[in-house]
Amino acid sequence: MSENTHSQEYDDLFPVVVIGAGLAGLAAAAHLAERGAEPLVLDADSLWPGGRLSGGKPDVIAHEGQDWTFKTEHSVHGVWGGYLNLRATIERFTDTKLQLSYGEDWVNRWGKHVRHMEAGNAVRSKYIPAPFHYLNLLFNPSIWANIAPWDFLSLPGLLVSTALTVGFDPIGEGRSLDGLPMSIYFRGWTPNLRATFTGLAVNLLAASEEDIDLTAFIAGLRFYTMLRRDAWQLRFFPADTHTSLIQPLIDSITANEGYVMGGMTVTRIDRSDVGWQVVATAGTGEVRRFHTKNVIIATDAPGAQRLLAASKDTAADAAEMIFPEGLRNAVVRLWYKTSPPEGVMGGMLTGDFLPDNFFWLHRIYDDFRQWHDATGGSAIEMHVYGPKDVLDMPDANLMAACATEVTRAWPGLKGQFLYGTVRRNSGVQTRFRVPDERTLAVNTPWDGIAACGDWVRHDTPALWMERSTTTGIAAANTVLSNLGLEPYPVLYPPPPELLARGLGGLIRLGRRVLGKPIMGLLRATK
Ligand SMILES: Cc1cc2nc3c(=O)[nH]c(=O)nc-3n(C[C@H](O)[C@H](O)[C@H](O)COP(=O)(O)OP(=O)(O)OC[C@H]3O[C@@H](n4cnc5c(N)ncnc54)[C@H](O)[C@@H]3O)c2cc1C
Incomplete structure (x- = not known):
């Protein structure tokens, strides 16, 4: 986070206040800052901005007579083929070069039978x-x-x-x-x-x-x-998401006269003489008030629901809206003294496996790669998305269960366990709900307030990081047009392949004729 060296100014007027320093808020702010709009970004987290792309205290592991330091993060993130706005944002504001994934395995387990398939x-x-x-x-x-x-x-x-x-x-x-x-x-x-x-x-x-x-x-x-x-077509960041994406975005914002303040939980947004007053509570308990004509709400969905419900000028409209639920998940990292045979960077775990996917960190990130080259060790990250009783397991049990699954899938790692960590989110992962007219859109019902995030309505077909970035750019554009500044292009994925497009057209035609009976059938067989 940037140093708070302008404390008097913070209580003054800002051209735009962005609430939330996850990818959506930082993407919006970086674009605004580059156009000279000097945004102020506020985030509840005092140490690690970035939301679900945040960093964390590095892991230090003693191995073969040496301490090895590994950067950490919420979790490995994949950049998919249709992530055009994210890739444009990375090119605009960072030096990060994404690396192409050279294959993904589908590993399935039924009982004792494990099958690997690229x-x-x-x-x-x-x-x-x-x-x-x-x-x-x-x-x-x-x-x-x-x-x-x-x-x-x-x-x-x-x-x-x-x-x-x-x-x-x-x-x-x-x-x-x-x-x-x-x-x-x-x-x-x-x-x-x-x-x-x-x-x-x-x-x-x-x-x-x-x-x-x-x-x-x-x-x-x-x-x-x-x-x-x-x-x-997956791509991976060359280093953890904090180093590759979040910090460079913050650096770009501050280099362009914007501000990023951590430890600021926004509790209310009230109409004021200038437009809006954003009320935030600092970690110390101090209450701060920021004034602006333009607000961008870039929080997770549960955070937005709480904030809008607590603000008297937005509460009535917000009560009519549907906000996606926040989900928990767990990210388990395990280090081993030896490595499985050469192979892909990651893949899915299906069937009876407890974790849902895996990433070989020593094939993705430089710090892990250096350790692997020196010691022959390997490290794997696995995501556990549920069910509830699995997420309720204490860290040690969850780690042990994941370690058992690793040795089922890669038996050569049996007896080679070195170290492990479990990282959990606080229940803010979006339970993706297709946005409709009851979902908060980029252009909100309130003058001077725009919204962005991976749950926010916009006509992009994108999900996750690409939806956060796309809505972030779109929200920035709304503010830029209010300020009379030039907007940025918002990119859409290329059209479906010819056969998919033709088939889709035919089916849509059929739906126009048979739509109601089909929907009735679907509901009846629910
Ligand atoms: C385990 C896991 C794996 C994932 N893998 C992928 C992947 O491979 N590819 C992909 O595209 N996506 C992936 N995602 C999803 C991706 O992480 C999110 O879509 C994206 O990071 C969301 O960014 P955001 O800015 O919209 O929201 P967030 O990251 O949730 O940011 C919201 C921010 O708002 C702040 N905030 C909330 N309330 C307040 C308040 N009142 N005041 C101030 N600040 C507030 C929070 O502190 C947070 O920093 C994954 C997610 C998880 C959990």
Whole structure:
């Protein structure tokens, strides 16, 4: 955080106050600052800005007579093919060079049987076009160990699900269809395929199966994989997200005369003579008031709901809105004295596995790579998105359970455990709900207030970091136009591949004719 060297000025007028220093708020502020709008960014966290991309105290591990320091972060983040605004933001404000993932494994466990299959390259770079490109997996010999002949009975169900995905755009149509669970998508699928693809859903939506709605899953499939083969092209940051993204954004903001203040929890936004008064409580208990014509709300969804409900000028409208719930999750890192054979950077864990995905840190980050080169050790990060009873496990038990899973998947690591950590979030991970007219949009009902974040309404089909960045730029543009300054382009992913586009058009036509009966059927079979 920048030093508070202008304490008198802070209580004065600011052209714009951004509430929240996660990716959305910092992306908005960096764009505003570059145009000379001198934003003030306030964040509740006093030590580590960045929200779900925050850093943390490094891990220091004694190994082979030496202390090794590893930077830490909330979790490894993947940058997907359609993340155009995030990549543009990285290029504009940082020197960070993303690294291409050279493959992702799909590791499935049923009981004692563990099967590894490289899935990323198979899905994105083979010949069968979207939306049928998952058939490319059939050319991968290892899939035959994961599926049985009777799984072909799923074919009609698979076709219906594919048709639903290409012909129904929940975000574009603004239809959240609350209450329809994801299980509807898998009607007619065999249990084996259903369980395997549920793992894909859990990973795309970063949530436990029971927390994923049908429309959220379809939106995730459309953006991340089903409409284009290259949508599933992962890139990784070269170092932890604080070093690669958050700190460079803060540096850019402060270099352009903006301010970033930590330890400031905004408790109210009230109308004032100049426009808005932003009331914040510092960690010391001191109450600060900032005045501005322009506010950007860039908090997580539960934070925004609390803030708007507590502010008399916004409470009535906010009571009519739906704010996505905040979910918990856990991130487990384990260090080993030896390494598994060379392979991919990460992948999904499905079936009976307890964690949901994995990342080999010594193949992704430089500090881990140096340690690996010197000692031969390896380190893995795993994300646990649920269910509740698993997240309720004490850290030591969760770590032990994950370590057992690692040795099931990579038996060579048995007896090689060196060190482990568990990091949890405080229940602010968005339970993604397709934004509709009841969701707070970038342009809010209140003059002079814009909003951004991975839960905020905007016509982008993007999710997660790309939604945060896209809405961040869009919110900055709203303020820039208020200030008479030039806006930035907001980028949209390229259109679906030809076959997916044609099929989608046909299905939409069919829906216009048969739409009501189909929806009735869906609700009846819920
Ligand atoms: C385990 C995990 C893995 C993930 N992996 C990926 C991935 O691979 N790819 C991807 O694209 N996304 C991923 N995500 C999602 C991604 O982290 C988020 O979409 C993104 O970081 C959200 O940024 P944000 O700025 O919208 O919200 P946040 O990061 O939640 O930031 C909100 C900020 O607002 C602050 N705040 C809240 N209330 C107040 C208040 N009253 N006053 C002041 N400040 C306040 C908070 O302190 C916080 O800093 C993952 C998330 C998790 C949890």
